[in-house]
Amino acid sequence: MGGAQYFTGTDYLLSLPIILLTLFALGILLIDLMIPRELKWVNAATAFVGVLFAAGGLVRIQLAQAELMLQGERVEWAFMHSMIMDHFAIYFSYLFLAGAAIAILMSVRYLEIEHEHHGEFYSLILFSVVGMMVMASGFDIVLIFIGLELMAISTYVLVGFLRSDKRSNEAALKYLLLGAFSSGIFAYGLSLFYGLTGSTNLVNIGIGVQRELTARHNHASPILVVALLTTCVGLFFKIAAIPFHQWLPDAYEGAPTSVTGFMSVAVKAAAWAMLLRILIWGLYPMRKVYLPLLIFVSIVTMTGANLAALTQNNLKRLLAYSSIAHVGYMLLGLVAFASVDYPDAAMTDGLKGILLYLLVYTFMNLGAFAVVTSLRQRDVIGDEIDDIAGLFSRAPTEAVLMLIFLLSLAGIPPLAGFYGKYFIFLSLMESGHYVLASLAVLYAVFGLYYYMRIANAMFMREATDKTRLPISVAMKFALGVSAVATVYIGIFPERFIKLVTWSAGL
Amino acid sequence: MQSHILSIILFTPLVGAILLMFVPKDNKDAIRWIANLFALGGLLVSLPLVPWFWAQRFEPGFKFMEGAPNNWIPSIGAGYVLGIDGISFLLIMLTTLLGWVSILSSWTAIENRVKEYYIWFLILQVGMLGVFMSLDFFLFFVFWEAMLVPMYLLIGIWGGPRKLYAAIKFFLYTLFGSVLMLLSVLFLYFYNFRQTGSYTFSIQALYRTAPHIFHDPAYGSTFAILLFLAFFLAFAIKVPMFPFHTWLPDAHVEAPTAGSVILAGVLLKMGTYGFVRFALPFFPDVVMHPKVRGWMIALSIIGIIYGALVSLMQKDMKKLVAYSSVSHLGFCTLGIFALNPAGLSGSVLQQINHGISTGALFLIVGILYERRHTREISEYGGISNVMPLYATITMIMFLSSMGLPLLNGFVGEFTILQGTFVENWRWAAWAVPGVILAAAYLLWLYQRVFFGTVTNPKNEKLHDLTPREVLTFVPLLIMAFWIGLYPKPFFQILQQPVNQLVLTVRPDYPGISSPVNASIPAAPAQAAALHPVTAETTKVAKP
Known part of the structure; x- marks a missing residue:
């Protein structure tokens, strides 16, 4: 690249949310040492404030960009073209922050019940969000990979956060091994692209790939195919598409429930941001090559996940398979994108579909996990379908909200x-x-069946334990936000459709 | 001029439901009063529609239009557009009436979780009204799907012993049909964009472009037939037509009485309404395709005969009534696919009739069930001795359901058969045994339950109808006699939309001038000229 030798003010402005979050995460680690056991919620509050500050940083970037846009100046690139804070990255950053904020609210009481209320938890969540933001805004495969690893390592620890719980330990180990394995394959694929095009920047990779393809009359050379395949395998591992999904049900089941919720939305959204960046921005010329692969994977994913979800009796596993199924639907959007040429409506609608899906999924899935989290009591693990039976008589509002999330x-x-x-x-x-x-x-009809199994249990079966379910204030807030978003987006989707159109740069 | 009458009718029950959320759940009487008041209110606010609609019944197009295309979600092209014609007008009146009747009938039948019950019921009412009012396919689809949820809960929570199975089966079946319909309409929407350059779900816009797919060389007739089949599947499951009817007996038998009344009275009509409002005008050439039409007619006739035969064999009263619905709805679809003014207007009228008489039959079964907690026919006998008033009302409603002249069922079935006969006398001949079988299973049921002496000692102490129960039957009886004795106003209301529809499907149909002339008397009202038709068809049916 060459050019500027020093970082400029723009670089710092565009990475403001990332810097803020890092500072807060480090701050929590320090504060945690100073506060007594009963006041651990202060960590959560600090993390929440950190998320708000990061959101404020994003707003600041948007304002600055809009102001400079009036002068005809487009300020998106940072750090010598290795990072881009475009609408796409800003949109995803908001999504990560929303997911993190709700997950923090869900965690407070849950961690107290588990006797694992430590400051590291919140700081790890913030660190993983930093990683996600880097993944979404990175335009250089090295930077993207660093972001990915930062996020992944934070989540490995989060999954195993319940040190005394065997399931949590097992899940963390499985997740770590398979995650590291997939990162390896992914890095291998990226290194091949580097070798083929001589650059780590996605722009140059795209140009290089295009040149390769034109030189061979639009036929991909074997080495290009290998590079594409290994990269895609890595990406599919991260979004957990079948047949690369095996880590997910175990990790989701064993992880602390609030972390499961966080993983299912924010970590997944980050993986999607990375996938879209690489496949759409970087490897756009190869879209006809990866199209059959996408079709195959999406069909297998929908089939496998929907069938597997039918028989699950554990709520977290059921929602885990359902989240895989959703990945299958989202991949279809990419299929539509890849199968047409530029000014076709299918292209924009497919991309809009994926982005909107991730947005609504953040709220509805976190909401569902919030309800599952609240089932955890002192002496009840509360993640089986039987534990949710008769929820309507124990906590009517939560049951109705859960119904809304499930129907959504x-x-x-x-x-x-x-x-x-x-x-x-x-x-x-x-x-x-x-x-x-x-x-x-x-x-989708299959999907309704397994979601309605949960609804059946909540509304039509009797509770074994008739006591009212205690719900903490933070949890009520998390549920409220998710439910309002789910219903509001449903009834007035216009501005959100506009938002995703904006974020896709269309 | 924008009138907001339709929105007011649509959202009155919703206001009631929201209000009920704030009533403490132990105050059951207050909940019942509020729910009943809002159900009655829903009926009352819909009554002004009658004179207003009557005044413009011959005018072409949709009336009381509200909203504008694409005003809800402009970037999708969905709008909050409401409007009615004669067909939806009658179905809306039926919905508000039956909604009130069934909520009134639940007063003592529902004892646990009263609050939720009424909330879901009122929300269901909103969904059904929305389906009949929407002039935007997206809006229609929202109501169509959203209405499944309250019905699912009504069956699943307050239903009978196999309620879980019945509820989920109902939900899955209906969803299965409607998702394919969604795909089909997405294609129409996209096709409309290709033709006109604008994205919209407005029904009137789709009416203009959708019929061209059949002749479009890029897609062709087979593709249009597939698109039609997706619609067909959605509506046939809802109606239900013959091979797709299996959810119905389960849902009916397990649902609480009021749920069955609404299910039979209104929900099934959404299927037939869907055919009339969407499938026919979207795919005129497909429905006139001899193969497609032949299949539709054949399935209708099989439904008529099969439903009646199965009814004959039932031991459970409610199941009997449920299967009789399959048979009656077969007549409705037969009338629709006769595709002429008589068949279509008879079909719509028969839908109203079925709502009235089958709704009443479910109430009748419910009243006995509430007293004895069994629906086995063999448990009863000689009920007319202990409950004379009940027996009388039942007799009238049975006669109405089997199509006795002077009562409503006759007018509808007769007009349908007349319309079918004009198209092909064999079709009518095959359908007529359904009428005879209806008389057989209903009269036999009446004989076993009401006649003779009281054999079962448990039945000796049954008390007759309470004033509230009588009140639930009064409007249904009035309507049954009114339609039976003087159906002309109904045919006049149906004349314009039905003729319009026939013109869309068969532009060269004789006897209808375009634009529809207000001075043409309603053809089916000239009943005098049609007597030989029934005589002949009955002859054919009875070897």
């Missing part, structure tokens, strides 16, 4: 979840994938 996950209008599916199905119809679209909607 199933894609019943007018709830938020419907719009994600809507755009994806629309993009499939526009790009002519009629059979694939039919398959996807039929799997």
Whole structure:
């Protein structure tokens, strides 16, 4: 690259949220040493404030960009073109922060019950968000990889946070081994691209790949295919598409429930941001090459996950498989994207579908996990379907909210979840994938069945334990935010559709 | 001029539901009063529609339009557009009436979780009304799907012993059909964009472009037929037509009485309404395709005969009524696919009739069930001795359901058969045994339950109808006699939309001038000329 030898003010401005979060995360580690056991919630409060500050930093970036835009200046690139704070990155950063904020609220009481209320928990969450932001805004494969590892290592620890719980330990080990393995494959693929194009920057990789393809009359050379395959395998591991999903149900089941919620939305969204950056921004010329792969993986993912979810009796495992199934639907958006040429409506609708899906999924899935988290009591683990039986008589509001989240996950209008599916199905119809679209909607019916198994238990079965379920204030707030977002986006989706259109730079 | 009458009708029950959320759940009487008041309020606010609609019944197009295309979600092209024509007008009146009747009938039947019950019921009412009012497919789809949730809960919480199975089966079946319909309409939406350059779900816009797919060389007739089949699946499951009916007996038998009344009275009509409002005008050439039409007619006739035969064999009263719905709805779809003014207007009228008489039949079964907690026919006998008033009302409603002249069922079935006969006398001939079988299973049921002496000692002490129970039947009886004795106003209301529809599907149909002339008397009202038709069809049916 060459050029500027020193970092400029713009670089620091564009990385403001990342810097703020890092400072807060380090701060929590220090504060934690000073506060007594009963006041551990201060850590959570600090982390929450840190998230707010980071959001403020994002707003600051947006304002500055808008102001400079008026002067015809586009300020997005930072750190010598290795990072880009474009609308896409800002949008995803907001998503990560929303996911982290709700997860922090969910964790306070849960960690107290588990007797594992330590400051490191919150600081790890903030660190992983830093990693995610780097993944979403990185435009250099090295930077993206660093972000990925920062996020992944933080989450490995979070998954194993319940030190005395065997399931948590097992989950963390599995996640660590498979995660490291997949990161290795991913790094291998990226290194091949570096070797082929001589650059680690996605722009140059795209240009290089295009040159390679043109030189061979649009046929990918074997080495290019190997590079693509290994990169894709790494990416599919991270978003947990079948057949690279084995780590996910175990990790989700064993992790502390609030961490599971966090992983299912923020970590997943970060993996998606990385996948979209690489496949759409970087490897755009190769989209016809990876299209068959995407079709295969999406079909297998939807089929496998929906069938596996049917028989689960553990709520966390069920939601884990459901989250894999959602990945399958989102991949379809990418299929539509990859199968048409530039000014086609299917392209924008497919991308919009994925982005909107991730947005609504953040709220509805975290909401569902928040309800599951609140089932954890002193003497009840509370993650089996039997534990949620009769929830309506124990906590009517939570039961109705859970019903809303489940219906939204199933894609019943007018709830938020419907719009994600809507755009994806629309993009499939526009790009002519009629059979694939039919398959996807039929799997949505499967989805309804397993979500309704939970609803059945909540509303139509008697509770074994008749006592009222205590819900902490923080948890009520988390549930409230998720529910309001799920319903509000469902009824007034217009501005959110505009938002994703904006974020995709369309 | 924008009138907000439809929105007011639509959201009155919702206001009630929201209000109920703030009532303490132990105050059951207050909850019941509020729910009943809002259900009655829903009926009362819909009554002004009657004179207003009557005044403009012959005018073409949708009336009381509200909202504008694309005003809800502009970037998708979905709008909050409401409007009615004669067909939806009648169905809306039926919905508000039955909504009130069924909420009134639940006063003593529902004892546990009263608050939720009424909340879900009122929300269900909103969903059903929305389906009949929407003139935007997206809005329609939202109501169509959203309404499944309260119904699922009503069956699943307050239902009978197999309620879990029945509730989930109902939900899955209906969803299965409607997701494919969603895909099909997404294609129409996309096609509309290709043709006109604008994204919209407005039904009137889709009416203009969707029929062209059949002739579009890029897609062709097979593709149009597939698109139609997706719609067909959604509506056929809802109606339910013959091979897709298996959810119905389960849902009906397990649902609480009021749930069954609404299910039979209104929910099933959403399927037939869907055919009339969407499938026919979107795919006129497909429904006129001889193969497609032949299948539709065949399935309708199989439904008529099969439903009736199965009813004949039932030991459970509620199941009997449930299967009789399959048979009656077969007549409705037969009328629709006769695709002429008589068949279509008869079909719509028969939908109203079915709502009235089958709704009443479910109430009748519910009243006995509430007293004895069994629906086994063999448990009863000689009930007319202990409950004379009940027996009388039951007789009238049975006669109405089996299609006795002077009562409503006759007018509908007769007009349908007349319309079918004009198209092909064999179709009518095959359908007629359904009428005879209906008389057989209903009269036999009546004989076993009401006639003779009281054999079961448990039945000796049954008390007759309470004033509240009588009140639930009064509007249904009035409507049954009104339609039976003087159906002309109903046919006049249906005349314009039905003729319009026939014109869309068969532009060269004789006898309808375009634009529809207000001075043409309603064809089916000229009943005098049609007597030979029934005589002949009955002859054919009875070898």
